[in-house]
Amino acid sequence: MDHSLSQKIIQLKKEKDAIILAHYYQRGEVQDIADFVGDSYYLSKVAKDCKENTIVFCGVKFMAESAKILSPDKRVLLPAFDAGCPMADMADAEGVLEMRKKYPDAKVVCYINSTAEVKAVSDICCTSSNAVQIINNIKEKEIIFLPDKNLGQYIQNQVPNKKIILWDGFCITHKKVTKEQILKVKDIHPDIKILVHPECEIEVIELGDFVGSTGGIISFASNSDFEKYLIVTEVGVLHELKKRNPNKKFFNPLGTMTCINMKKTTLENVYDSLLYSQHEIILDEDLRKKAYNSLINMHIFGR
The missing domain is CATH 3.40.50.10800 (NadA-like)
Structure with a gap:
């Protein structure tokens, strides 16, 4: 991580009366400079209730739009303005x-x-x-x-x-995972726990020991005594899982399940968005x- 840039962002955030929100699927260094990291529901509540005048939403467009819908009097910035969601x-x-x-x-x-x-x-x-x-x-x-x-x-x-x-x-990222890939992992690691996001195909969901949101997956793994977990959702969630559970082992199918849109946001994007108040979400009031x-x-x- 670029620590000097991170410090500049933290200082600039205070000057601009801004709050930085990041989804669990964001790059690790972006999650690390955020005030709040979470899944869509948690972040929507934070956006609705926060006192800051500016929300920097490190995620994709629908998330920043939701924050603007709930907080029309606040400025909502989307650092990577072309980060969309194919679904x-x-x-x-x-x-x-x-x-x-x-x-x-x-x-x-x-x-x-x-x-x-x-x-x-x-x-x-x-x-x-x-x-x-x-x-x-x-x-x-x-x-x-x-x-x-x-x-x-x-x-x-x-x-x-x-x-x-x-x-x-x-979801094009979750759709890539197949039942055969999960079974292959279970053959190699018979004691592994399968934690699945419900955006996966039904035949993959049926193999899950736990099915839930990103926040639910993190909570389950953090509160369980098992050693090994296959995390069947976007790879960004492993950053938080490893921080909370340094003694547990986490695997991701396909090598990594990567959402290219969630990975578009960089520290440079966040800094520029704050510095120039750029990439603001504007919605028709009606x-x-x-x-x-x-x-x-x-x-x-x-x-």
Whole structure:
């Protein structure tokens, strides 16, 4: 890590009345200079409640948009402005409105990995950590869930009394992992624990000893007595796992599961974004208000 640059960022952050938020999938050196590191749900709560005037969001676009939706009076900066999410781009507002016509009695639940435009035409937002709880708390029996069909299928298996209508989207990073790769690791390490993110294919999820969000995976591994873990999610999460558990061994399938968008943010990006107040997230106010309802409902139904 460039310690001199890190110190400059920390000093500049104080001068600019800024808070730095980083997702667990970010580069290790970016996580290390953040005030808060977490999964999507945790960071959305921090963004909503923080007192600072500027939020520097080290993540991808939908995360920074969510922070702006919840905190319209704050400046939200996305250091790597081209860091997008292919899964989020697989859903569009027009398609959601068409689904609503087709299933008029259904509630629309969108994964937080979605654009502001999609959130604006959805009823409730969710994350992988609270999706099952939120679906359980909705009185309607039919749920249109988007954009991730794998998370949606996982929810369907957990909540069989509901009918989950799936959108055909997926995470390109989690989709790469196969059942055969997991079984090969188990052959080499029969005592290894398999911790899986629900964005994976269902046949991979079924092999998991634990299935949950990045925050849930970290918590499970940190509070368990096992020695070896296969972490079936983006490789960035290993940074926090190793910091908390120096005596445990963590493996990642495919060598590394890397999201190229999450890795776009560098310390230089963070410094420049702070110094020049660049790459600010600007949203149309009418769109923001509509999207706000789905995010606030996430915090209400997720209790």
